[in-house]
Amino acid sequence: MLTITNLHASAGSKEILKGISLTVKAGEVHAIMGPNGSGKSTLAQVIAGHPGYDVTSGSIEYEGQDLLELDAEERAQQGVFLAFQYPVEIPGVTNAYFLRAAYNEIRKAHGEEEADPIEFLDIMEEKLKLVEMDASMMQRSVNAGFSGGEKKRNEILQMAVLAPKLAVLDETDSGLDIDALRIVAEGVNKLKRPTNATIVVTHYQRLLNYIIPDHVHVLAGGKIVKSGGKELAHELEAKGYDWLLEPAGV
Amino acid sequence: MSSSIEALVNKEYAYGFVTDVESDTIPVGLTEDTVRLISAKKNEPQWLLDWRLKAFRRWQSMTEPHWSNVSYPPIDYQAQTYYSAPKSVKPLQSLADVDPELLKTYEKLGISLTEQKRLNGIAVDAIFDSVSVGTTMKTELEKVGVIFCSFGEAVQHHPELVQKYLGSVVPYSDNFFAALNSAVFSDGSFVYVPKGVKCPLELSTYFRINAANTGQFERTLIVADEGASVSYLEGCTAPKRDENQLHAAVVEIIALDRSSVKYSTVQNWYAGDKNGVGGIYNFVTKRGKAMTDAKISWTQVETGSAITWKYPSVILQGDNSVGEFYSVAVVNGMQQADTGTKMIHIGRNTKSTIISKGISAGKGQNSYRGQVKVLPKAEGARNYTQCDSMLIGNACGAHTFPYIEIANNTATLEHEASTSKIGEDQIFYCKARGLNAEHAISLIVAGFCKEVFKELPMEFALEAQQLLGISLEGSVG
Ligand SMILES: Nc1ncnc2c1ncn2[C@@H]1O[C@H](COP(=O)(O)OP(=O)(O)OP(=O)(O)O)[C@@H](O)[C@H]1O
Ligand SMILES: [Mg+2]
Numbered sequence: 001m002l003t004i005t006n007l008h009a010s011a012g013s014k015e016i017l018k019g020i021s022l023t024v025k026a027g028e029v030h031a032i033m034g035p036n037g038s039g040k041s042t043l044a045q046v047i048a049g050h051p052g053y054d055v056t057s058g059s060i061e062y063e064g065q066d067l068l069e070l071d072a073e074e075r076a077q078q079g080v081f082l083a084f085q086y087p088v089e090i091p092g093v094t095n096a097y098f099l100r101a102a103y104n105e106i107r108k109a110h111g112e113e114e115a116d117p118i119e120f121l122d123i124m125e126e127k128l129k130l131v132e133m134d135a136s137m138m139q140r141s142v143n144a145g146f147s148g149g150e151k152k153r154n155e156i157l158q159m160a161v162l163a164p165k166l167a168v169l170d171e172t173d174s175g176l177d178i179d180a181l182r183i184v185a186e187g188v189n190k191l192k193r194p195t196n197a198t199i200v201v202t203h204y205q206r207l208l209n210y211i212i213p214d215h216v217h218v219l220a221g222g223k224i225v226k227s228g229g230k231e232l233a234h235e236l237e238a239k240g241y242d243w244l245l246e247p248a249g250v
Numbered sequence: 251m252s253s254s255i256e257a258l259v260n261k262e263y264a265y266g267f268v269t270d271v272e273s274d275t276i277p278v279g280l281t282e283d284t285v286r287l288i289s290a291k292k293n294e295p296q297w298l299l300d301w302r303l304k305a306f307r308r309w310q311s312m313t314e315p316h317w318s319n320v321s322y323p324p325i326d327y328q329a330q331t332y333y334s335a336p337k338s339v340k341p342l343q344s345l346a347d348v349d350p351e352l353l354k355t356y357e358k359l360g361i362s363l364t365e366q367k368r369l370n371g372i373a374v375d376a377i378f379d380s381v382s383v384g385t386t387m388k389t390e391l392e393k394v395g396v397i398f399c400s401f402g403e404a405v406q407h408h409p410e411l412v413q414k415y416l417g418s419v420v421p422y423s424d425n426f427f428a429a430l431n432s433a434v435f436s437d438g439s440f441v442y443v444p445k446g447v448k449c450p451l452e453l454s455t456y457f458r459i460n461a462a463n464t465g466q467f468e469r470t471l472i473v474a475d476e477g478a479s480v481s482y483l484e485g486c487t488a489p490k491r492d493e494n495q496l497h498a499a500v501v502e503i504i505a506l507d508r509s510s511v512k513y514s515t516v517q518n519w520y521a522g523d524k525n526g527v528g529g530i531y532n533f534v535t536k537r538g539k540a541m542t543d544a545k546i547s548w549t550q551v552e553t554g555s556a557i558t559w560k561y562p563s564v565i566l567q568g569d570n571s572v573g574e575f576y577s578v579a580v581v582n583g584m585q586q587a588d589t590g591t592k593m594i595h596i597g598r599n600t601k602s603t604i605i606s607k608g609i610s611a612g613k614g615q616n617s618y619r620g621q622v623k624v625l626p627k628a629e630g631a632r633n634y635t636q637c638d639s640m641l642i643g644n645a646c647g648a649h650t651f652p653y654i655e656i657a658n659n660t661a662t663l664e665h666e667a668s669t670s671k672i673g674e675d676q677i678f679y680c681k682a683r684g685l686n687a688e689h690a691i692s693l694i695v696a697g698f699c700k701e702v703f704k705e706l707p708m709e710f711a712l713e714a715q716q717l718l719g720i721s722l723e724g725s726v727g
Binding site: 092 | 673674675676678679680681682683684685686687689693694696697698699700701
């Protein structure tokens, strides 16, 4: 589904990603862990198509096409979804309106009919249940005044509605209480299909108790310094990152 | 950023076409004879000619004001034409006689004057250059006693009402542009809603400038008698031309005791091209007087014109009267807007609300200028002002000039202001959800303007929102 090869990316003159290679197959869950500032969010944003980062070399292939050729909105329309580490507020635009606009853009891109507000209400209702979110949240402005946890849950609601093929969750677990963590994780699990894949960026092993990863990667200094199975996460929890950094020259 | 955005930058102003009609256009220049000629063409009574002449003489003694935050080359008032009318428009003709070419023009602008395709619940007066082409739904309105017609027609059929109220809120001596308008105004709309009548239809006037080098100087007079209520909307477009064209209108509203008038504007005059060539110079005086328990509400969506100079105001004359001003002003390209309001509290327990949303993109300069004045007898006056600016890109500007004068210490004033920048972050967030940049911007801006849009009559809220999207297209890239 996704093949990243020797990816280098920078912001301005600062190189942040320094040669990342990663292959994600349909049906898989990959976890990316690593110290603060190691480039996890940058990788997520580059996959989603943030214009603030320049890919200086390397490639990203997604579903047989060159992902870097596509604008961010085209990537989204083709099933790439990023749950933001810091979801953005859009005052004055209701959550319901925003989500329907997004949903319809994706349908249009697939040559499908747009959903009218009534139809969309049904779709939303079902998904709200999935993430145990109150319907009243839909009438509030997108993320404006949402608590940290509400914002994260709202990202998962969007993911549930937009049904992406490749979801990248950037620290969706940070700031969630125990119950919310379980709800979000269950949501992710329920949306899991053999045809889609998920990349979860996290600092905490505990999320991986709920969302069982097939692969765990450690990102440090803009490189993947170690990859392994789910047991790697436990090892990191116990030992921290230092033992990996030095041998990797970070 | 993307080729689709580039294509949009070069997108044409959709209303920039010219209608090919034969016009009766008077020679350029402005003298007392010009004023006499216009008055004669309109077959006006002596008192009105006299009033025009007084205005003209006053205007000659005035100088163009330059205190606003806009700049433009000197206007040569002698190089303008002050009257131009399609030859096919006969005085006081009925709609059935309207030139098909003119009907087509309005169809193209999305306004149907023919019986079948009219918008439900809306009566339209269509003004083309200096004259009214026709007014729809007149019979429906006459049934309840509402007078809605062109100004010229009102002068002929209801001279006593015109004479009583003309200049009663905006005297001809008010300011340079008001004096000019008073001298040479050609047509406009007239509304009278009798005592206790709630006008059953939305009234709207559609202004179209067509002829080259011709200014439009319309005059609108709205009178709501005691306990009456009416909602009125004006729309404006003009062809794309390389020369600047002058538009100096005056709108007067008289809201008698317990009446309510809601006046909405969607102003989309040609703004000039992205290098600032062409576009309308829009110098407008709009003011209402609210008597006891009356309410006047201005809502404006200003997206067009090269220059906008406009301060719809309310004189809160009567006790408990209410004044409102809701404004969205957008500048893009090289546009300049200096707009705001004046709320003059004279009566007791008078209340005013000002919500201003300024959006600046491209190299546009947007200024909010607002005055709240509380006179000594205005016990318990209250004002709430909220003034928000949004910047798109780095080359534009937003400015606020609030003036507050309080002569009664029981007054309560609240003022809130904010400036925000449309963030790359917001746009990227929308894009990451599948929305393209234009869609993202129009969504973010619509959210920003929500409090104002909700004041527009429902039929126009969507139109205004789309218009906003169009005027901002290409502003990010
Ligand atoms: N637009 C930018 N301009 C300059 N520096 C940037 C930019 N974006 C990221 N960086 C820098 O790149 C490095 C990686 O940032 P990134 O946000 O990818 O880290 P992260 O691994 O997600 O960290 P955290 O665990 O704290 O979320 C940091 O040093 C950060 O300051
Ligand atoms: Mg991060």
